Amino acid sequence: MTSSDSDLIPGGTPASEMPDWEKRFRAPRVGLPEWAEDAPDRSLFVSNATGTYELYAWDRATGTQRQATDRPNGTTDGTLSPDGEWIWWFSDTDGDEFGTWVRQPFAGGPDEPATPGLEPSYPAGxxxxxxxxxxxxxxxxxxxxxxxxxxxxxxxxxVIYRHRESAGVGDLSRDGTLVAIEHTEHGDAMHSALRVVTLDGTTVAELDDSHGGTEELGLEVLGFAPVAGDTRLLVGHQRRGRWEPMVWDVSTGAQEDLAIDLPGDVSAEWYPDGTALLVVHSFEARDELWRYDLAARDLVRVDTPPGSVSGATARPDGTVEYQWSSAAQPASVRSTAGGVVLDPPGFRAPGSVPVEDVWVEGPGGRIHALAQRPEGHGKGPFPTVFEIHGGPTWHDSDSFAATPAAWLDHGFAVVRVNYRGSTGYGREWTDALKHRVGLIELEDISAVREWAVSSGLADPARMVLSGGSWGGYLTLLGIGMRPDDWAVGLAAVPVADYVTAYHDEMEALKSLDRTLFGGTPEEVPDRFEASSPLTYVDAVKAPVHIAAGVNDPRCPIRQIDNYVDRLAARGAVHEVYRYDAGHGSLVVEERIKQVRMELEFALKHLPQGLPR
Structure with a gap:
């Protein structure tokens, strides 16, 4: 088969010469375009077209696209000025997330400091x-x-705001006079309160559903009304045990309860004329879109296929653009006007296997898991990978993911668990982690593991526990606390020594950890000890592979080295891969390298070798 130029990856390799699992990583893809509020033909999107995720400018009127950033470790954090004249992007060093904002003209030109006078920092809106x-x-x-x-x-x-606890910019009103701030001055970093101030820092309005930290209720800024002089602020709240929107007029204090009657979590953004809301409904690992008319209080479904919507925006003409995928079908940017909005050049990623919904009774209630069976490898039981999501306030969904698909191609079943702490199943489910960090999640993972074995899906002798970030943390904790359950452990950018991680991590995560544990390691040492993988490292039996970014501010390298040193001291089977980036990599070939290492490590150390 002869490959055209569009079938070549950066470096010139024909797509036909690579396995499907690598194609899924290398296939060109694009994110949902952001458009300038006052110049909607000017858009900014993220793409991996060069092999590294970078920002691209797109002039819809002319069809012109150009790469706006070009850095060895990639760039994804950027936005457009309202007039579309400037691209702002955050410049850090090798993925350490510590840096400054720079900007460049939309049409191209040199970068310049966007915030002169501000020293480097972690971004907070x-x-x-x-x-x-x-x-x-x-x-x-x-x-x-x-x-x-x-x-x-x-x-x-x-300076218009300062506090030791975590806070950030929520939004600026359309006329530029009011700033909405999310803050956690009450000491609960999981549940923000809101303050609206003028540009000199004068407080205009306050909203605090946490009641000073005595209740576990949070608020989030969803955006000011897109109309000059309009003081309505769209707010997410948890007053009925889940996320849902309301409209708060910050000048009068009036709160309009929308009471959108949909199960699961509900978020929203404004339509550009301010008369309606684009509602995103997340329920049981899938998403729907709706249009809510504020005057008529009418909710109308926006037609999308079954699966997951990772982003959506309403355009000035009333159409909706959204990024959609399912576990079986790769992501695409679509429009309710019909067709694909932005089609990346080159070959397409191969599809994968649909997910099966699994519900398991656990110690804290019904646990939702997503299972996938490899095609062409019999009926099982299969060697099985439990791919554990990060966050912890996140959830796995019926969306396309290249890493689970790679395991499926190699004959493994894949199970993903939306353990307590995950979003999308109500406030109590998400907030269940406090004071028993890690231990709660492992109870749910263990319950789903029992189902996987008893149902005949999983071979109990060939179980792999794997994850990145919080999922990497749970992997190390799991292979130490339940060493007989797992044949191999694969942990990427994990928390490994929680006390050292706390002292070395970025300040915003210190605030989160104080909330989760109820204090610092010095104040509640027993809780940190009970939840730290380092406590159980001497019980680990499974061979373990660890990947770590040397510039990671979230799961810093020193605490991982402490864990690895303990493994080495007792002669435990392990491999460590350190790479020059932060909390993960935006370079496609680097990501493929890491997945290949994990596959090879698992296949080498699993009992009975290759999947049957």
Whole structure:
């Protein structure tokens, strides 16, 4: 078969010469385009077309596209100014998430500092006004959270907010006079309160459903109304045990309860004329879109296929663009006007296997898991990978993922567990982790493991526990606490030594850990000890592979080295791969390398060798 240029990956290799699992990583893909509020033909999107995820500018009027950023470790954090004249992007060093905002003209040109006068920091939100004023959220270990107003006249940035606890910029009103801030001054980093201030920091309105931290209820900013002079703020709340939207008029204090009668979590954004909301409904690992008319209080379904919507936006003409995928079908950016909005060049990623919904009774209630069976490998039981999601406040869904598909291609079954702590199943399910961090999640994973074995899906002697970030943490904790359950452990960018991780991690995560554990390691040492993989490292029996980014501010390298040193001291079978990036890699070939290492490690160390 002769390959055309569009069938070549960066470097010139024909797509026909690579296995399907590698094609899924290398196939060109694009994210949902963001468009400039006052120049909707100007868009910004993320793509891996060069082999590294970077930002691209797209002029819809002319069809012109150009790569806007080009860095060895990739770039994904960017936005457009309201007039579409400037691309803002966050410049860190090798994935360490610590840096400054820069900008470049939409049509191309040199980058320049976007926030002169501000020292490097971790980002904590950004909002850009129509006059060029920027509201910039920052986080540092020394200052905690600060919010600054940066004027286009070159005057020194002004601090309008400062607090030791985590906070960030939510949104800027359309006329540029009001700033919505999410903050956790009450000490509960899992549940924000809201404050609206003027550009000089004067408080206009407050909303705190946590009641000073005595209740586990949170709020989130969904956006000011897109109408000049309109003081309505769309807010997400948890007053009925799940996320749902309401409209808060910050000038009068009036709160309009929308009471959208849909099960599961509900989020929303404004239609551009401010008369309706685009509602995103997440329920049992799948998503739907709806249009809610604010005047008529009418909810109408926006037609999308069954699966997951990872992003959606309403355009000025009333159409909706959304990014959709399912476990069996790769992602595409679609429009309710019909067809694909943005089609990446080159070959398409092969599909994969649909998911099966599994419900298992657990110690904290029914657990939802997603299972996939390999095609062409008999009826089982199969060697099985439990691929554990990160977060922990996240959830696995019926969406396309290249890593599970790679395991399926090699004859493994894949199980993903939406353990307590996951989103999408109500507030109590998400908030269940406090004070028994890690232990709660492992109870649910163990319950689903028992189902996988008893149902005949999984071979109990060939079970792999795998995950990245929080999933990597649960992997190391699981192979230590339940060493007889798992034949192999694969942990990417994990928490391995929780006490050292706390002291080395970025400040915003320290706040989260204090909330989860009820204090610092010095204040509640027993809780940190009970939840740290290092506590159980000497019980580990399974060969373990660990991948770690040397610049990772979330799961820093020193605490991983402490864990590895303990494995090495007792002669435990392990491999460690350290790479020059942060909390994961945006380079496609690097990601393929890591998955290949995990596959080879598992196949080498599983009892009975290759899948039957």
């Amino acid at each position: 950004l909002a850009i006004g129509r006059d060029g004023t920027a509201v910039v959220g920052r986080s540092t270990d020394e200052d905690g959270s600060t919010i600054h107003v940066v004027r286009p006249d070159g005057s020194a940035p002004a």
